[in-house]
Amino acid sequence: MDHNQLKTFAAVAYTGNLTQAAERLHLSQPAVSAQIKSLEQKLDTALFTRTSSGMTLTPAGQVFLPEAEALLQHHHRLDCFAKTLSAHRITHAEIGLIHPVDPDKTTRLTRAVLQREPDILLHIQYGMSGEIEERILSKQIHGGFFLGPVTQRSLNSIWLEDIHYTLICPASEAETLSRDGSALNRCAWIEMSGVSGSRKNMQQFWRRHKIKPKHQIICDYPQTIIDLVCAGTGVAIVPASKAEAAAAAGKPLAVLDEYRQTLPMHFVYLNEHENDPVVQLLTGCLNEVWNL
Incomplete structure (x- = not known):
């Protein structure tokens, strides 16, 4: 064949x-x-x-x-x-990382991989969920993190955790937006581009709450999104942990708790690579770090 x-x-x-x-x-x-x-x-x-x-x-x-x-x-x-038959073989492992992954868990995952394979050449590369998925499908990387439901038939997925998201706004507008939800229609919405895992969720959020934003701003860097909100530029849906950390640091933003939601985060890889030693190494370390 x-x-x-x-x-x-x-x-x-x-x-x-x-x-x-x-x-x-x-x-x-x-x-x-x-x-x-x-x-x-x-x-x-x-x-x-x-x-x-x-x-x-x-x-x-x-x-x-x-x-x-x-x-x-x-x-x-x-x-x-x-x-493995080559005398000069160096094992490579390429992982796609997205911003919602806890940095502490990324560090622990890296440590676990290196403890099991000290000589491995580990390449951790950032991207958004859609970009990570495409790199896996085109076999540029072994696997990666993905936010949202996994629909590709060619991918195996391991559920890791649910990422909690919340709506943030400038502190000066918190009272108005909490009292009158329709005011969200007049806000500029700061969101990530279409390849992010949260974009589709944002559009579903708008439909669910009957919101038609008057203006949208596309920004793919989470910290900049928070900074723009603090500067009064607009509102955004961001990981709750990042919003709470910014508020605790004294940033002039408010968290609108009534708009909390969750998205599942998975680790995905090609199903034809199920028995790949590198994939097995990565999934074993993921199980260890996430206590699966």
């Missing part, structure tokens, strides 16, 4: 879209379509139903997918084993 055909089949199955699968695989759409057609001819059965909205698995495709995933996992495990 051709390994590239299996990768292409899995990518189309996960995305349900030839164009998205082609982008993920760094191939042209005709090349992806040709590989799927060749695989279907080899198996003498249709694996997908083509529709106006994309590609859906046929019953045969649904049965074939877990077998293809198992073969991809085995191929990856063999590739990892082959790398």
Whole structure:
């Protein structure tokens, strides 16, 4: 069974879209379509139903997918084993980190990884949830933290904790906003860009409270968001721990407790890398740090 055909089949199955699968695989759409057609001819059965909205698995495709995933996992495990044969091998581990992760837990995770593998080359890189997800899907990193529900079929996830969020506003506007929720419509809202895990949650929050912001400001750095609120620029939803720390430090902001909410935080990685030694190392250390 051709390994590239299996990768292409899995990518189309996960995305349900030839164009998205082609982008993920760094191939042209005709090349992806040709590989799927060749695989279907080899198996003498249709694996997908083509529709106006994309590609859906046929019953045969649904049965074939877990077998293809198992073969991809085995191929990856063999590739990892082959790398251990080199006398000059250095184990690399790439982790995607997002801002809501507690810095103390990041330190403890790093210490746990190095205690188990002292010679490992550990690369911790920041990003927002959507960016981390894309780096995992394109195999640039082994795994990473993700905020919000995990919907990608190609990803395994480990729930770590719920991150509590709250609405903050300039201290001078706290009384007005607490008394009249409709006043939130007149505020400028400071939010992160679309690849952040909290963006979709923000839009759901607006719908739930019937808010139509008059103005939005996009800012991807959490501390700057808090500083902008303190300066009277607008309101924002931020992790409760950061809001409380800023208030305790005497920053001129107020926490509107009636607007608290939570988002789940996971660690995610490709399901075909389930048996990757580096992934197993990372998940083992995560279990230790988060007491799972």
